Amino acid sequence: MLCPVCGNEKTKVDDSRPDEKDNTRINRRRSCVRCGIGWPTREVPENIYFEMMKIRGKTEKLNRIEG
Numbered sequence: 882m883l884c885p886v887c888g889n890e891k892t893k894v895d896d897s898r899p900d901e902k903d904n905t906r907i908n909r910r911r912s913c914v915r916c917g918i919g920w921p922t923r924e925v926p927e928n929i930y931f932e933m934m935k936i937r938g939k940t941e942k943l944n945r946i947e948g
């Protein structure tokens with residue numbers, strides 16, 4: 882993930898924990914190793930919906946849940 886400020890590719894994860902309201906999501910805090918700015922990110926398990934469709938044998942598309 883690129884730094885939103887300076888575009889540096891080198892970013893690190895400072896913190897990683899489940900979302901307080903939806904623990905299928907992970908809230909992370911990243912920071913840039915060059916300019917030092919930090920920002921929060923949210924990770925959502927996208928492929929789970931595809932796996933659910935295969936398990937259920939359904940071809941309909943499930944809408945991705947947007948935060």
Ligand SMILES: [Zn+2]
Binds near residue numbers: 886887888917918
């Ligand atoms: Zn930066």
